[in-house]
Amino acid sequence: MERFFQYLFDGLSLGSIYALLALGLVVVFRGTGHLNFAQGEMAMICTFVVWQFNDWGVPLVLSIILGMIVGFALGAGVEATIIRGVAKKSQAGVFVVSIALFLGLNSLAAMIWGSLPPEQLPGLFPDEPDDFQRIFGAVWRYEYIGVLAVALVLMGLLFLLFAKTKFGLAMRAVASNPESARLAGIPTGIVLASSWGIAGAMGALSGTLWGGIVGELNAGLMFTVFIYASAAATLGGFDSPGGAVIAGLTIGVGEQFLAGYFPGWIGQEMKLSAALLTIFVVLLVKPSGLFGSTKVERV
Amino acid sequence: MLRIDEGSTRHWLLRLLGFAVITFIVVWVPTQMSSSRIGQFTDAFILMIAAMSLNLVLGFTGQISIGHSAFFGIGGYTAAILIKDHGWSPGYTFYAAAVVAFVVGCVVALPALRIRGIYLALVTLAVAVLFPTLVRWKKLAWLTDGSKGMDSVRYEDVPVWPILGELKGREGRAVFMFWLGLIVVVATYLVCRGIVKSRFGRALVAIRDNETAAAVMGVNLTTTKVLVFGVSAALCALGGVLSTLKSGVITPDGQYVTLLGSIVFLLVMIVGGAGTLWGPIIGGLVYVWLDNTTRDIGTSDSGILGALFGWADQSPATLILGLVLVVIMFAAPYGLVGLAKRLGRKVVVIVPRPVGSSTPR
Amino acid sequence: MSLLEVRALSAGYGPVEVLHGIDLDVDHGEMVVILGANGAGKTTTMRAVSGMIGRSGSVTFDGVDITRTNAEKLVGMGIAHVPQGRGTFPDLTVMDNLRVGAYARSGGIAADIDRWFAVFPRLAERRDQRAGSLSGGEQQMLAIARALMSHPKLLLCDEPSLGLAPLITQEVFEVLKKLNADEGLSVLLVEQNANLALKVAQRVYLLETGTVVASGSAAQIASDDAIRKAYLGA
Numbered sequence: 001m002e003r004f005f006q007y008l009f010d011g012l013s014l015g016s017i018y019a020l021l022a023l024g025l026v027v028v029f030r031g032t033g034h035l036n037f038a039q040g041e042m043a044m045i046c047t048f049v050v051w052q053f054n055d056w057g058v059p060l061v062l063s064i065i066l067g068m069i070v071g072f073a074l075g076a077g078v079e080a081t082i083i084r085g086v087a088k089k090s091q092a093g094v095f096v097v098s099i100a101l102f103l104g105l106n107s108l109a110a111m112i113w114g115s116l117p118p119e120q121l122p123g124l125f126p127d128e129p130d131d132f133q134r135i136f137g138a139v140w141r142y143e144y145i146g147v148l149a150v151a152l153v154l155m156g157l158l159f160l161l162f163a164k165t166k167f168g169l170a171m172r173a174v175a176s177n178p179e180s181a182r183l184a185g186i187p188t189g190i191v192l193a194s195s196w197g198i199a200g201a202m203g204a205l206s207g208t209l210w211g212g213i214v215g216e217l218n219a220g221l222m223f224t225v226f227i228y229a230s231a232a233a234t235l236g237g238f239d240s241p242g243g244a245v246i247a248g249l250t251i252g253v254g255e256q257f258l259a260g261y262f263p264g265w266i267g268q269e270m271k272l273s274a275a276l277l278t279i280f281v282v283l284l285v286k287p288s289g290l291f292g293s294t295k296v297e298r299v
Numbered sequence: 300m301l302r303i304d305e306g307s308t309r310h311w312l313l314r315l316l317g318f319a320v321i322t323f324i325v326v327w328v329p330t331q332m333s334s335s336r337i338g339q340f341t342d343a344f345i346l347m348i349a350a351m352s353l354n355l356v357l358g359f360t361g362q363i364s365i366g367h368s369a370f371f372g373i374g375g376y377t378a379a380i381l382i383k384d385h386g387w388s389p390g391y392t393f394y395a396a397a398v399v400a401f402v403v404g405c406v407v408a409l410p411a412l413r414i415r416g417i418y419l420a421l422v423t424l425a426v427a428v429l430f431p432t433l434v435r436w437k438k439l440a441w442l443t444d445g446s447k448g449m450d451s452v453r454y455e456d457v458p459v460w461p462i463l464g465e466l467k468g469r470e471g472r473a474v475f476m477f478w479l480g481l482i483v484v485v486a487t488y489l490v491c492r493g494i495v496k497s498r499f500g501r502a503l504v505a506i507r508d509n510e511t512a513a514a515v516m517g518v519n520l521t522t523t524k525v526l527v528f529g530v531s532a533a534l535c536a537l538g539g540v541l542s543t544l545k546s547g548v549i550t551p552d553g554q555y556v557t558l559l560g561s562i563v564f565l566l567v568m569i570v571g572g573a574g575t576l577w578g579p580i581i582g583g584l585v586y587v588w589l590d591n592t593t594r595d596i597g598t599s600d601s602g603i604l605g606a607l608f609g610w611a612d613q614s615p616a617t618l619i620l621g622l623v624l625v626v627i628m629f630a631a632p633y634g635l636v637g638l639a640k641r642l643g644r645k646v647v648v649i650v651p652r653p654v655g656s657s658t659p660r
Numbered sequence: 661m662s663l664l665e666v667r668a669l670s671a672g673y674g675p676v677e678v679l680h681g682i683d684l685d686v687d688h689g690e691m692v693v694i695l696g697a698n699g700a701g702k703t704t705t706m707r708a709v710s711g712m713i714g715r716s717g718s719v720t721f722d723g724v725d726i727t728r729t730n731a732e733k734l735v736g737m738g739i740a741h742v743p744q745g746r747g748t749f750p751d752l753t754v755m756d757n758l759r760v761g762a763y764a765r766s767g768g769i770a771a772d773i774d775r776w777f778a779v780f781p782r783l784a785e786r787r788d789q790r791a792g793s794l795s796g797g798e799q800q801m802l803a804i805a806r807a808l809m810s811h812p813k814l815l816l817c818d819e820p821s822l823g824l825a826p827l828i829t830q831e832v833f834e835v836l837k838k839l840n841a842d843e844g845l846s847v848l849l850v851e852q853n854a855n856l857a858l859k860v861a862q863r864v865y866l867l868e869t870g871t872v873v874a875s876g877s878a879a880q881i882a883s884d885d886a887i888r889k890a891y892l893g894a
Contacts, residue, residue, distance in 0.1 A: 035417055037562075082625060089632030092569045096628050099562055104621030111615055166763070169752075173760045176749040180803075183710060183743060185735030185764030185810065227428055234421040265438070273432045276425035280410065283422060287414045293751070 005138035007256035013144035014213075015252015016151035020206035021222075021229035022236065022244040023155060024199030029238045030175040031195035032079070032087065034094050038101035040226025042078075043203030045109050046071040047211045047221060050204065051121050052113075060122060064208050068201040075200025076193040084192070110219040121211040124150070147209045154205060155245055158198070162241065171195060175239070227272065228252075235279045237292020247290065251275050301647045310649060325481060334473035341473070341545055343587040344480035345538045348487045349555070350567040350579030352534035357565075358574035359495055360527050361507030362411055363419055366426030368560030369407075370400045370532040374539025375549040375556065376434065379449040380442065389454050389544055393483070396540045397533040404532025408525040427558040431551040448550025452543050476545045483541055484580070487534050492576055494530070503527055507574075535564075570627055572634025581635050593619040661723060663688045663846050664709070664814055668717035671708035678704040680870045681717060686814060689844040691836070693857040693878075696867035702850040703744055705867065706818045709848070710734055710741040722813065735764040740812035744819050744850075747803025750792030754783055757791050757802055761809030769809075776805040779835065797828035804835065814846045815839075821853050829853065833860050858882045 021043060028036045036042075050067035054060050078101065086093040125131075125146035132141040162168040173181040174191045182188050203222075210225055211217050232251050236243025258278075259271040266274045282290070303309045328340050353367050377399050378392040387395070407426055411419055434443045443449070454475070494500050502523050505513035514520050539556075543549045549556065555563065563586070571582020593616040631638035664686040672678040678701045686692045696702050708715040711731035719727045721739060729737070740761075749757050758776065762769045777784035780801045786794060791802055800820050807815060817836065821829040837860045839845045851857035858864065864881040866874040874887060881887055 029417070035420065086625075086628050086632065090628075092573055093628040093632045096566060096569050097625055099566060100621040100624035100628075102562075102621075103617045103624075107615065107617035107621065111618065166759075169756060169759055170763060172752055172756070173749050173763075176751040179712070179743060180747055180749060180806075181760070182712070182731045183735065183741045183747075184760050184806070185732055186760070187732050227424070230421055230424065234418055238417050270432060270436060273429050276429060280422060280425060283414050283418060284410055287418060289418065292418075 002137035003260060005136045007260045008253055009135070009138055009140045009144060011253030011256035012249055013148045013252070014256070015232075015249040016148045016155075017206050017210050017213075017225060017248075018228040018232050018252055019155065019245045019248025020151050020202050020209070021225055022232035022248045023158065023241055024202045024206075025229055025233045026236070026238060026241050026244045027171075027195045027202075028199045029233070030241075031171065031192050032083070034083070034087070034091075034098065035230075035238075036196070036199065037095070037098040038078075038105060039199060039203055040222035040229070041102050041105040041109075042071060042074055042200050043207035043225075044219065044222040045105050046074070046200070046204030047121070047207035048109055048113050048217060050208050051211070051217055054122065060124060064124070064205065067204045067208060071200035071202075071204030072197035073200075075203075076197030078200075079196035080189070080193045083196070084189070106219050113217070114219070120215060121208070121217055123212040123215075124209070125212075127212075143212065147213065150205070150209065154202065158202070159241070167191075167194075224272065228275075231276060231279055233289075235282060235289055237289030239293055240289065240291035243289060243291030251279075254278065302650055303647060304650045313647070329474045329477045334470040337473045337477050338545070339587055339591055341476045341480045341541075343583040344477075344484045345542045345545070345555075345583075346563070346567050346586060347484050347580050347583035348538035348541065349535050349560075349564045350571065350582055351484075351487050351491050352531045352538070353564045353568050354573060354575075354579050355491055355494065355503075355527055355531040355534070358568060358578070359500065359507060360503040360524065362524065362528070363416075364423040364528075364531075365420055365558070365561045365565065366407065366423030366430075367532075367535050367564050368555055368557060369426045369430035370404060370535040371539040371542070371560055371564075372430050372434065372549075372551075372556040373400045373403055373532075374536025375543040375553075376443060376449075376539075377536065378540040378543045379452045379549050382452050383449055389452075393537055393540050396536040400536030400539075401529040401533040405525050405529040407532070408528030411524060411528065412521055424558065424561075427561045431557050434551040434556075443551075446551055448548060448553065450548045452549065453547040454544065476541075479544070480541055483537050487537060488576070488580070490530070490534065494527075495576060499523070499527075566624065570624065570631075570634055572636030575634065575636045578634050578636045581639075585635060589620055589623055590616075593617070593623070662686060663690075663722060664848065665720040666709065666717070667720075669705070669708055669715060669719065670717055671704055671713055671715040673704075673713065678870050679708060679715075682865075682867070682870070682872045684865055684872070686846050686848050689840070689846055690863065691840045691847040691849065691861045692863045692865065693849045693851055693861035694865045694867055695851065695854050695857060695881075698852075699869070700867040701870040702867055703818055704870075706741065706743075706816050706848070706850055710739060710816055712741075735810045735812075738811070738813035739816065740807035740810050740814070741816040742803045742807045742818060742820065745822055748791040748794075748799050748806065750790065752791055754787045754789055754791060754794070754802060757806050758809050761806035764810055772809055772811075776808060780805055796823050797825070797831070800824060800828075800832055801835070804832070808839070808845075812845070814848065816848050818850045819852060820849075821851065821856065829856065836860060 021039060024039055025036060028034060028039070046067045049070050050063045053063035053066050058066065082097055082101070083094060086097050123143050125143040127141070127143045131143070132139045133145070162172065170181070170186045170191050171194070173184065173186055174188050178188055206225065207222055211221060214221065228251060229248070232248035233244050235251065236245070236247030255271040255275045258266050258274045259268055303313065329337055349367060349371055352370075353364060356362050356364050374396040377396040378389065381387040381392045381395055382389055407423070410422055414422055433439060435446045437445060454472070495503070502513065502518040505516060505518055506520065506523060510520065542555060554560065567582040567586045568579050570585060571580065572578030594614070627635070662685040664684070666682065666684040668681040668683065670677060670679050670681050682705065684705070694702050694705060704713070707713045709719060711726070711729060711734055715727065717727070718725060721737060724737070726734060726737065749760060752760065755773070758773050759769065762772065777787070782798055783802055783805060786798065791799060794802060804817065804820070820832050820836070824832065833856055836847060836849070840847050849857060849861060858878045858881065861878050864876060864878050865872050866881070866887065874881065874884070
């Protein structure tokens, strides 16, 4: 039982980071119908920005907020300038551009922060060896508890934004029927740019939380997290924010169980593959993810 | 503006001119250029093959695949294992790799029957992520040598081809790989062209444009989709074999074996022009040229770029590549071939032969 | 001066021009219908008036030149457009659909919603249902109610009868007629069902391949033999 809870706690904390980034992917996809390949790299570069502010002496919490603002500006700016221009002409072009962003941002981070010694991002939470709580015999580190709490709070705020505010209503309307949304007077351009911006800000937070756990920052920081997040968005359904969160947590917990209970066959090295294979099977039964809506195609 | 009837003498002359230009380049490169330049052309050939194979699936059938790096890797590993562990002659491994990849491709295609769009993209992405991990997996190390990969997989003796003269040493090998690559490119092109221009090819385009309508028109979705994925995987594997034979090495995190490979194939295909036969070929040349040029720029500290990027800790090569890709997509949203067609139409128009007439007018 | 004045309006999609310079007026409190066969340019006219597609010529609304105005801004100025077939937000609830309708203004929204629920009682019953789960007729009524939430002076209504059963169509038209008569709402209507449209509208424009070929009062048009033969099937 002790092991069970240990895997559960670790899985929930890691899963909440995947869920944050996945939520960003879903917000973008619902708004503009694109998979933003650069989502992880945007998060990575914002994490460096957080570190940079912190290194200049700005308190960590303030640095994170600044990083999220930069993330918002980056996301919104990219949508309004590059993505929208290309999307008008060709959908395949958007794919190329998001890949180009992926490559460009990765390279940019390496250029600016590359040859410094491995950057240490101070954890947001107490991270001494004895900073943990024992629950049902399992160790739950304060850092992990904090990550889960912050992620859940942000996701909660986001859902409030979606459900309760006028802006959230506009976002849902644009996702549901962009043409009628324009006719109803919704400034769709601003809404779409903001969806990318929100995704960017969430990415900044997920990157910082992940960076705090990993400890070292480098240009490849978010690559695996991005894969996990894409997997979560797929499993949950690409147009379902709630699905992304549930799927993110499920994948986080699931991979811990798989790696923990089958150390010989799966273990740390194969846990991502095992998780992906499981999702693969789920998709065969539910081709639009667990909570995604199926679109009926008409001739 | 020039108007030329399809099939007329002038049209054939135009085609002949194009053919002559290509022949000139193909003969000039391996005989006149340095072996490192020749090697870059071989790299372009490898990318062309992979992008052409991907084009069959994405450009013509409309099924996205971010998993082709796995088929590329399957090709490379099949060759390496057969040559090193079983003593095969390298030439035969092309056939074996194609068969293995065809089978795997058909299996991967099965979920594509149910899963569509972005979900299919993510399933194929999973395939791309899975392949290197499987190769690295300790339970499979007996076959793949795990993370260290396999090396010295080459033509031990480059066969002597009378017209090419004596091919010896590094340079001889480079020239030989150039010709071998060219043969595979031409073969892949012919296969793709044959498929696209056939009844089967029209079925593919019908599926791409409207799957439901295609099914109603009598296209067998299951067979068509699975077969085209299999063929595409097999062609991609040829590129993998070529790449392994060229470098002599294959590792789980080697070039084009990881997810990044799939992404590069997609870039090459889209930048060249998705859904066109020549797109991947142009894309391959342009991508390799861009890649090498930006890398050269990155290493030089002088000039404007040196001044611009002198502060950087690392080479700006990839950043510049990214910027150039964005510019290309703004200027040529349907790829370079699409752009060339649009511009070309302002100079020369080929008037298509009326339907039903077979003799040139 | 008319409420809506359209002069020499040309519009199309990409390189294809669909409308070749049409003139059209809608007076205050008037209900005008555009008739025409498939492909005549009726929907294009609507989309051009509301700024959804690029256009040339001039469009004046309430004395203001709106030829260069964005579609998003027009709602605030008093033009509401119910597009053909899919004027609702299928993933949103009925309530949220109406709230979106009031996006461009503020204040008194709850009272307005109640008012339209009184006009369309069936929407009130389904207030928490997703719009996509409503029947075709209910969706059309929701789309109209959604458009009316913006307090328009002019309602553009693109083929409200599309895909509806005759009885439901009647009901929708009844509502439009009542709004026009009681509230003085100006309506520009596109319709294929000429018989029905001629009963409710005061004036008619007849569109053929992107040009206006005839116009006049509903009575005039209905009594023109040639037009009757071509459009009314009688």
